[in-house]
Amino acid sequence: MGKFRIMTQKSPKLDFLMSEETYNLEMESLEAVGAEIIEVSAKSEDAFIKEARHADALIARGRRITEKIINGLEQCKVIALGSVGADSVDIQAATKRNIPVTNVPDVFIEEVADHTIMLILATYRRLLTMDKYVRYGKWSEGRPLLSTFPRLMGQTLGFVSFGHVARATAFRARNFGLRMLAYDPYIEELTMSEYGVEPVGLNELLKASDIVSMHAPGTPDCHHLLTERHFRMMKREAMFINNGRGPTVDEKALIKALQEGWISAAGLDVLEQEPPELENPLLHMENVILTPHVASASSRMWPETKRRVGQEIALVLTGRWPRTCVNPSVLPNTNLRRWQPYSMTRGPGA
Secondary structure, eight states, X not given: OOSEEEEEEOOSSOOTTTTTOOOHHHHHHHGGGTEEEEEXXXXXXXXXXXXXXXXSEEEOOSSOBOHHHHHTOSSOOEEEOSSSOOTXXXXXXXXXXXXXXXXXXXXXXXHHHHHHHHHXXXXXXXXXXXXXXXXXXXXXXXXXXXXXXXXXXXXXXXXXXXXHHHHHHHHHHGGGTOEEEEEOTTSOHHHHHHTTEEEOOHHHHHXXXXXXXXXXXXXXXXXXXXXXXXXXXXXXXXXXXXOSOGGGBOHHHHHHHHHTTSSSEEEESOOSSSSXXXXXXXXXXXXXXXXOSOTTOSTTHHHHHHHHHHHHHHHHHTTBOOSOOSOGGGGGGOXXXXXXXXXXXXXXXX
């Protein structure tokens, strides 16, 4: 038995990413600290608690880590997520128990930024409509339609939230000659200025933008951040892009905005319910481009995510700060005796 026990729920439904799960990538960091990963085949929350009670760490996968589970942990030092979003863990409960929750917010930023630009271009130039025109013998109809739209250069792109993905998108968007605005009350104005982005209020952004790109996180504070009132503020010719989290948008309001012409088009990688019901009106609109929550997907994503999960757990188990923490307020109050900050460039204790 290893020095540290790391527990995770064994998924009864393996997908293509987990079909040959060996945890070799996590163990690149964990083996050196004497840790072992144990899969729990628990069919209920109580069964999982019984198995994981003495775990030193949890990998949050396969089941939601609820307040009940967290309160049943007797010596857990860290809960690690292999994702940007932390929806599957009760963060407030973990914070009360002084357990840091780590995530991987920077592993697939470039992919999501690329996908955002792709959706902006494909939606703005009505790619799917143009494709159908060619396939269904409407060759001559493409030019008249696109001739009613202004060129992309000079249009205003507004970012709702200006985290890592929005910044990487802004870096790319500069090359298209876009004017850029951003609303994010948690980001310094100087940070936005570095990317050529003007900080504004949310209402001003919605009224001024030709393209609104949503990047808000899936936190309770951001649930339905955009509602019917907000879509009514937007230009009738504006389009909406969402590569963040589906629940940050009141989907019924978005559908109504598209149906009634408050906005002109949408490009969406995320929806409020995933997968959507086949009757969802968004699936049947000519002015909507949809992708199945794949913006982060690449051959690099899964292995690097697994490595980061192992690295974060190993850091905490050996008394150091993790690189990324969803609830950083727990860090100064931790009971770990050798808790030190960690820097990729300067090493432990920097």
